[in-house]
Amino acid sequence: xxxxxxxxxxxxxxxxxxxxxxxxxxxxxxxxxxxxxxxxxxxxxxxxxxxxxxxxxxxxxxxxxxxxxxxxxxxxxxxxxxxxxxxxxxxxxxxxxxxxxxxxxxxxxxx
Amino acid sequence: xxxxxxxxxxxxxxxxxxxxxxxxxxxxxxxxxxxxxxxxxxxxxxxxxxxxxxxxxxxxxxxxxxxxxxxxxxxxxxxxxxxxxxxxxxxxxxxxxxxxxxxxxxxxxxx
Numbered sequence: 648x649x650x651x652x653x654x655x656x657x658x659x660x661x662x663x664x665x666x667x668x669x670x671x672x673x674x675x676x677x678x679x680x681x682x683x684x685x686x687x688x689x690x691x692x693x694x695x696x697x698x699x700x701x702x703x704x705x706x707x708x709x710x711x712x713x714x715x716x717x718x719x720x721x722x723x724x725x726x727x728x729x730x731x732x733x734x735x736x737x738x739x740x741x742x743x744x745x746x747x748x749x750x751x752x753x754x755x756x757x758x
Numbered sequence: 759x760x761x762x763x764x765x766x767x768x769x770x771x772x773x774x775x776x777x778x779x780x781x782x783x784x785x786x787x788x789x790x791x792x793x794x795x796x797x798x799x800x801x802x803x804x805x806x807x808x809x810x811x812x813x814x815x816x817x818x819x820x821x822x823x824x825x826x827x828x829x830x831x832x833x834x835x836x837x838x839x840x841x842x843x844x845x846x847x848x849x850x851x852x853x854x855x856x857x858x859x860x861x862x863x864x865x866x867x868x869x
Contacts, residue, residue, distance in 0.1 A: 656798070680857055689848055690801065692857040735800065744789055744808055744855060745816065750800035 649674050649740050653749030661757050666723040668752035670736035677739055679712055679719045680746065685732040726756050760784050764849050764861035771839045771868045779834040779864050781849030787859070789852045790832040791816075792824060794845040795863075801848065807832055839868045 650673040660666055670679065678697045682690040694703055696712035696719060703710045707730075709722045723730055733753045737746040762783045771777055781790065792804040793816075803816030805824040813824045821843060823835045832851075836843060844867050850858040 689860040689862050690850075690858075691860070695857055739855070745803060745806060746858065748801040750798065 649738075649747050651736060651738055651747045651749040653736055653752055655752055656750065657753050657755075659755045659757065660726050662728060663725050666726050666730070666754055668721050668734050668736075668754075670719045670721075670749050672717045672738050672747075675716050677716075679716075680737045681710060681719075681721055682735045682737065682748075683732050684735065684751070688732075690735060723754075726754070728756050728758050730754060731756050762849055762851055762859050762861035764847075764864050766864060767862065768865045769867070771836075771866065773840060773868060775839050775868075776835070776837050777839065778836075779847055779849075779866075781832045781834070781851075781861060783830055783832075783849075783851040783859070785851060785859065786829070787851035788829075788854055789858075790826065791850040791852075791858065792822070792832065792834045793848045793850065794818065794843075795848060796845050804834065804847075841868050844868045 652671045654669050678695055680695045681693040683693055684690045694710050699716050700714045701712040707724045711720045733751040735748050735751045737748040740747050765780045788809050791806040793801040795801050802818050804822050805816050807813045807826040810829040825833045847864045849861045852858040
């Protein structure tokens with residue numbers, strides 16, 4: 648079945664350093680979604696990318712969807728302690744209503 | 759706004775006991791989902807529903823049953839709890855093919 652792989656599984660950075668997580672799908676995606684889960688919290692939707700090669704920015708966060716619509720990345724510039732959490736990518740399974748989530752990248756930030 | 763509400767928030771069961779987790783959403787969403795989250799495993803879909811009176815199996819349905827008698831409620835049942843079902847359970851809901859909104863989760867321990 649469809650798989651969504653994320654790397655790295657863990658990332659520890661010093662505050663102020665940049666951070667990137669990568670997401671790869673075994674199949675072409677109609678869209679890709681990113682979620683953030685704070686420690687002890689629940690996943691919260693961040694953004695959805697739909698178009699091939701699309702780039703979207705939210706303040707210090709930059710999201711990119713690959714040209715082939717099989718990979719995506721999330722880049723955080725100058726991390727802050729508020730960025731701590733696990734970042735998940737997710738893509739629709741086939742054309743269906745189900746999402747397949749990556750296993751997430753857990754980010755810790757040392758102040 | 760309440761959004762997605764899960765009850766209970768915590769529960770400890772003994773092996774073989776049964777229980778029902780309740781999810782309620784007030785956003786008039788068509789789709790509802792039940793996930794379990796285990797360390798290093800990301801979010802895995804248990805069952806989902808695309809409308810009142812309909813349910814379908816996800817990735818890990820064994821040992822669970824669901825019902826969606828009302829559009830706003832989605833129940834997850836464990837008929838005979840097993841230690842392997844110790845997990846954090848998240849309910850989510852969404853409009854058709856739109857990003858998902860998650861509840862705060864139910865932390866379930868089975869001894």
